[in-house]
Amino acid sequence: MIVYILLSIGLISHVSCKAPQCCSTVKNEECRTACFTLTTAGNQREQMEHLLDVSKSCHGDQIEFWQCVNQTVQVVHSLAVWSGRPCCDLAKNRVCEQACREAKSQSEIKKACMESLETHLYECVKKQREGEICCSTDEDYSCRITCQGTFLANYNRKNQRHTLRTQCRSTNTIMQCVISNVEDFKVIKLIDHLPCCYQIENQRCRETCERTLSTMTDQYKIAGELENICGPIFPQHPPWSCFLSQPPHKKVEEITMDYARLQCCSKASNDRCRTLCTSTYSSDWQSHYSEFQSSCQDLTLPVSRMEAPMLTCITDAYEPCKLGCDGLDFCTNFNNRPTSLFRACSKQSDNAARAEFQSWLVTKRPLSPQLQIPVKDINTCEPEMWKAIACAMQVKPCGRKPASFVICRDDCEYLLNKCLNTSAIHPSQSVSHLCKLLSPDDTARSCISIKQFTERSPFSDYSTTDLTTPCNPNPCDADEVCWNNHRKCRHPENCPAYVCHKACSMGIDSAMAVPKHVYIRIPNTSVSDSKSDSCVKQQICRCGNKKLENCRSIPCTKQDKCHLGGAQGGISKNHGEHFRIDCNFCICHSGELVCTKGRCPSGNDDSTLTGLSCDCPHNYHPVCGDNGKTYPNSCLAKRCGGLRTDQIRQGACRLADPCRENPCGNSFRCLPKPQVCLHIARESCLQYECVPHGVKCNAHYHDPVCDTEGTEHTNACLLLKKGKTLAYRGHCQTHCSTTSPVCGHDGETYTSQCQALAARVTVDYQGPCRVVGHFSGNMSSGPCPGVSCDPVLPPQCKPILPPGACCPVCAAELRVLYKPELAEMVSREMMSGPLSVQQTVDILSHNLEILECDVFGFLGVDQSEVVILIKPVTATPTMLQVQACIREAERIEYLVQTDSPLLKAYATLTPFLLAPMRAPSTIAVSSSGALNSSFPLLSVLIILTLFTLRTFNSS
Structure with missing residues (x-):
């Protein structure tokens, strides 16, 4: 296959000693030097290994280099003739080796090469055939050669992904193919599986x-x-x-x-x-x-x-929902949907859908094996819709309430009214009756509208290169977990988009793994479970050396109901049930009601919401709580934050120097370490770190800091050892200012924009914090006096206003309700000090799939509320990235409110109970605007994002 492609673009020529001649035309000096040395490498496998090393710096845009490689490197010429030819060096018999070097297919070596004697040769040929199948999916010549070379060099999956990412645009498609090709099936003890x-x-x-x-x-x-x-x-x-x-x-x-x-x-x-x-x-x-x-x-x-x-x-x-779908040959209308969620987008599902559809053509009884619904010939009656249903049953798109695929009743009635074979059913079986059986719950949250999949994706004609999912498919080894890498790299040109961490599996048949050193909340199976006991017994364990260890039983979760009084008198709500009381969101947890504390309007006039929560005055006299949070005034700290007078002090938290009185003593160096805690335990929420003098630093302790020269260090000890000065905590940031102070959306002043972003806080406005913002999410009363807001990016976004903010932001917002008592319990069992907002935001960030989105957050003024913002982090965000971030927020909202183990198994997130969401919408662009050429895409995005402006319905 490769040889015909290469011939068609005129690249193949006779292999000869042309290296000095064509190599001299290579413009890049490093690639030019590599070109001269490539032809001197040893056998063909060694040539390929050398070429793979070179390809990391000589990318596909070095056309002259790759043209010369094709002309002069023997292994490349061999691949073009037959993918198995570079394996000939492995032949033991000379006659076999000669026949192999002259062959153009595997069938031509069978007579000269006995498979029983030439096992290494045939293993290599088989692997090269797999590589030929997978690597031909990319159109770029340099990608195909590099991809084929990783098979010849016998790279593992992790090294393959690293190498291919530098050369190939469709790495995900290739890796899906690579992963699905494994060794031949051998008869094993099947009973153990x-x-x-x-x-x-x-x-x-x-x-x-x-x-x-x-x-x-x-x-x-x-x-x-x-x-x-x-x-x-x-x-x-x-x-x-x-x-x-x-x-x-x-x-x-x-x-x-x-x-x-x-x-x-x-x-x-x-x-x-x-x-x-x-x-x-x-x-x-x-x-x-x-x-x-x-x-x-x-x-x-x-x-x-x-x-x-x-x-x-x-x-x-x-089978968790994952963003995006691509690479399907039968279910092609499911491809190119980067902002849609699917459970099983894979070649296997695609093949299963094709087989399902073919069986329907024969049996003429699709939809339900149990009901056996007879229909007309689906080859002529709505074939695209039947095909879409077969595909949806296998690929499994996720709706706004991710569950098993259920066809919407409207779609069902439309199909059966047109295609039902009424002569073959009982008179009592009407279309309406059958569709009620097929779609018992037809709400917008529980069914999938199939009509959207009868046509190509609206994104088919547009590039989706601004959205990447480095961890899908998983590039890491079986005992590792993949996390997106948002940090700055010392060498940006060779910066991996993901990090593989050693991990523990959640069971022998679990789709979930957790990173080493992370604490996990799991059921306690060692404790007997009485049917009459309404308490769910659990334990917290730590991922150690490939397994969960150091497990400790924690107080069980009572399943008690909540009894509502007042205007709702006599109403009971089950444990875990969420609902609204007036304008506030509530959840029943262990017999206790946990609610937001918004000031609800009297009637339909939202303007009354512009006042502060808890009936506090609208003045700015900041105070610092013992939980590390700066409140706009003491009223908000006491009435909303639940702090006592002795737990607050005048002034913003970050203006105080926690190291002024040398709390660490003379044997340690004190460095500021601001944090905001979800509770105030017996030990205070410390705002500093004590770094010992004269000891060897632990290079494996990961608590990154950035110095004043923009260099990142794994921890503060290593920074001090190298004689550097701390600029701020967290990963070093890019595309931000380091010169002037800013006010964060958390109401805290930061020395620079970079310091705020490193603390995972979005910027509200330039300069120090100086005014109380809005708490309603409503900007009807105008901006804060004396505050000038930066333009919102992208300009098509109609942003939201976070609680307490002056300036809006184009981000999806989650108002997370939590229980401080649960946070205290978790921190006690983890023995790691008070649980901080930073820890919870870090875990949420690791659970995002889109590299271009990240999580920011802060403690709200209302007790028991964390505000989470998910937004694009690229220098010039696009509306496609905004929409992807919204879908990420929807997914997290669902996982939190359903107490899903995918998220809530992390002990750090145990206190989170509910996460109602708000999302930005888009506005149309005039025909004279710069984005006019993309108007069809923007129209689709307008519809999609307006659809996500959600109201939180009562359960």
């Missing part, structure tokens, strides 16, 4: 897998029966891919299946389902899964419908 069955989407295949592995012992018969039902043994298709990737576990009864899904069991309303769920996802999974599936997961049964919260949580934990 029962969890693999649970991953199979095809119901008949999944049931066959469970039955055979649970009841049969002959591995050959098991494999044969699975092959008959599930299809040929292809290593990239389930269940074979799972059998190969998971080592057998001999002592299954001692290993927890999945702590993440186990945490969902407490959401069960039925005692039996709760017990079966707990047994299934703990160490007793092998004997209870089938019963759990038939009794509690069959959605045709009334009990299963009652267990929707538990089942949705299980789905979220095992």
